[in-house]
Structures are given as structure tokens and as C-alpha cells.
Amino acid sequence: MSEDPPTPSPSHISAAELFNILKIHKTPYNHLPNPLQAWNGPPNSHAEGLGRLIILTPEIVRAAAASCIQTGQRISLGWDLTKLEVANFNRQPTQHHILPIMDGIAFDDLYIINPQQSSQWDGLRHFAAPAPSKDMPSRRLFYGGVSAGEITDRNNTRIGLQHWAKEGICGRGVLLDYVAYAERHGITYSTFSDHSIPLDVLKDVAREQDTRFKFGDILFIRIGVTREWDTKMTSEEKTAYGKTRTPQHAGVEGTEEMLRWIWDTGFAAVASDAVSFEVYPPKQSYPRGSDHESVKGVFMHEVLLAGWGFPIGELFDLEDLARICEAEKRWEFFVSSAPFNMPGGVSSPPNCIAIF
Numbered sequence: 001m002s003e004d005p006p007t008p009s010p011s012h013i014s015a016a017e018l019f020n021i022l023k024i025h026k027t028p029y030n031h032l033p034n035p036l037q038a039w040n041g042p043p044n045s046h047a048e049g050l051g052r053l054i055i056l057t058p059e060i061v062r063a064a065a066a067s068c069i070q071t072g073q074r075i076s077l078g079w080d081l082t083k084l085e086v087a088n089f090n091r092q093p094t095q096h097h098i099l100p101i102m103d104g105i106a107f108d109d110l111y112i113i114n115p116q117q118s119s120q121w122d123g124l125r126h127f128a129a130p131a132p133s134k135d136m137p138s139r140r141l142f143y144g145g146v147s148a149g150e151i152t153d154r155n156n157t158r159i160g161l162q163h164w165a166k167e168g169i170c171g172r173g174v175l176l177d178y179v180a181y182a183e184r185h186g187i188t189y190s191t192f193s194d195h196s197i198p199l200d201v202l203k204d205v206a207r208e209q210d211t212r213f214k215f216g217d218i219l220f221i222r223i224g225v226t227r228e229w230d231t232k233m234t235s236e237e238k239t240a241y242g243k244t245r246t247p248q249h250a251g252v253e254g255t256e257e258m259l260r261w262i263w264d265t266g267f268a269a270v271a272s273d274a275v276s277f278e279v280y281p282p283k284q285s286y287p288r289g290s291d292h293e294s295v296k297g298v299f300m301h302e303v304l305l306a307g308w309g310f311p312i313g314e315l316f317d318l319e320d321l322a323r324i325c326e327a328e329k330r331w332e333f334f335v336s337s338a339p340f341n342m343p344g345g346v347s348s349p350p351n352c353i354a355i356f
Contacts, residue, residue: 013047018054021047025055026215029260036129037307039144048144049163051124051309056171056268060216064172068334069355075324077352079119079226079273079317081111086242088275091117115347121169121271121339122305122312124159125151125346129306143309154344161345165338169311171268173335173354174217176205177322179224184208191225192233192241195250196279196286199258209331215266218335222318223250223274249275254282254300263308270304271313271350277301313350321354328356 021040029035040047040054047054081094095112115121128140128148141147143159150156178197181204182189189195202221206213213219229238241247251274252258262270270277278300285294304310325331334355339348 013054017047018057021054022057025052026266029263032263035259035263036303037132038309040309041144043144044158046163046166049124049159050167051143051159051311052268053164053167053169053309053311055216055266056167056169057216060172060268061170064170064216065334068172068332071328071356073324073328073356075320075354077119077220077316077318077321077354078350079315081113081118081349083118083226083229084238084242084315086238087117088242088244088247089116093117113349115340115349116314119315119317119350119352120313120347121164121269121337121350122301122314123161123164123339123345123347124305124309125344126312127301127305129302141306143306151344151346157344160343161339161348162341162343164311164348165341169218169269169335169337169339169350169352171335172214172217173220173333174211174213175220175222175318175321175325175331175333176202176211177209177222177325177331178202178205179222179227180322180326181205181208189250191223191228191250191274192248193250194248194279194281194283196253196283197221197223197251198253198286199255199261202252202261211331213265213267216268217266219262219265219267219270220313220316220318220321221252221270221272221274221277222322223272225250225273225275225315226317227273227319247275247280249280251276251279252300253286253295254278254298255286255295256298257295259298259300259303262304262310267310269311269313271311271316273316273318275314277312277314313352316350316352324354324356330356 085093097110099108124143128142131139131141282299283297287294337350337352
């Protein structure tokens, strides 16, 4: 029996266009014409700007709300905007000014903020990948083939955040609590190290939680950065992290097998409380024991953002979320996230709520 056409989104993507694009996103990784590049079209369209979020159809969102919202308990996944108060990569802390108006009988806010310094979604303008061109080996392109020149042209808003803001990022969220798993299995690490989490461990976390995935899920991985920063690190350690030219961030392994799993499982977006989601700096290879050859490393930011249009969430505060999941013995919940409606925006605070 043929699959019914999906309900068109409210943003004027026709049912026929959506059906054809979804066929690409449901194609197994190994059957993609180019597994490192799956772009929605046409250029300059809302479909292109949505990237992987195009799979969050009204049917997917409605089913997620029906299955996940049971108690009405809810929690924000946004860390304080003041964190990281000592950031790396020369990122500056948020400035918040309170401005009196009308002779002091009312006040306004003035925010000066780099979303990358705290909880944020990486948008499609954040990271480029090498262009497949032998003639220009140093050329890099963003999702859809967008160039750096288009990004810096303030009159050009192609693949900007406004596309995500139109409908938000809503659906079924699933938490893989690696922190709790590591504690159960005696795994010790610092989140400010090159500690990497392989795919088989993530699958084992899901098995122990009895967590099953659905097409369109939004994946969250708790690695423990916000807990370590808030409860363990001294001010001297934070300052040293901000000043180092060789920062290290724990995260998931950057491998093709990880990419294949993310694509084939059908995730719409990935997020964690880590600084980079994947381990940083990227590794050339990952060992697989004395009896197996090492696995080649992949810089997944290039594929997830520039190749597939996947939102990457970083520095989400997952501590209270993990406590609720453990108390309720379920690690799935409804997610409602409203990125900034900034034409041409690169990244945004998540403004994300998990609802149980």
C-alpha cells in the first residue's frame, strides 16, 4: 500500500513537495546518492531553510503530544544566560543592562548576547563543509550550497533562523542519560577532556533505560558539563579553560557509524549539555581494541549542519530533566522550542521546555 501524503505544514510547503522531500529523509544512509550531503530544495525556499526539521510534520508533532504529555510537569532546558561566564574561543559573556524610561516609572532591558556562549541551537549558517571540488580544495559551503559571502551579506537571509522560528522545534524528545550510566558502570571522566562516547555505549544506555526511538525524535544526551561547571569547577579552573588555546570537550564519537545511526534512526535534531555535542578536538581515529582495526574519525559538525541541515543543541541544562526522567521512569517527553525569529540568524538560545 502506498504511503499517504503528509499534511502540509502551515508554511506553504505543498503536500507533493513535502512527500518527495520526506522520501529522501527516509532513505537509508547506505542508499543515499551522497550520504554526506542531503539537501532540501529548491534554493532560497522555506523547505531548504528548515533542513532536517522538515520531517517534523503535523502528524509527528500531534502523535508526540498525545503520547508524551501525561502529567503536565514541565522544565526548561535553558542554562542561565550568564553561563559560561568564562567561555573559550574568545566568546564574550552576556551583557544585561536595565534601562529606566519615563523618568524611572518603567524599565527596559538591553541584551548583548552571543548565543554560542550558553545554551543554543547551532543554525545552518554556523558551520561549513569542504566543497566537493578538485579545482578549489579549500572552498567550503554551508547547507544548500550557501557561500560565506551570502552569510556575510546582510541583505541575504537564506537558511537563516527565521525558517526554524516559523514553526518552532516541537516533537518527541528522548534523553540518553550517559552521566547516570557512567556512574552505574564505574566510568570516571571530566567533561573538559577528550573523553568520547562510542555508539555501542549509547545503544546500551537506551537498552538499560528501555528506550525505543521513533522517526522524528529529538535526541538529548546528558554528558554532565553544566553539573561539572556549576558544582565542581573552581573559578581558577574556569579561567584556565577560557584562556587555553587547546580546549577539550567530552562528547560522542565522531564516526561514520555514529552518523549512520543518527540518520537511519530518524532523529530530527540532536542536543546535549556538552560544549560541542561531539568530542572536541575531532579525532583522527578511535580504537576498537587489540583485535579490531581503529575506526576513522569524522568531524560531524560538517555533516550534520552543512550536509544534512541538522540542528545541533549545545550546553542545554539537562540536570532537572534527568531527575524528572528518573523519578517517572520514562525518558521521553514533549519538546517545545522557539528559536529567535531573526532573519539571517546563525544561532539562538533554545527557549526550550520539556513537558511530561
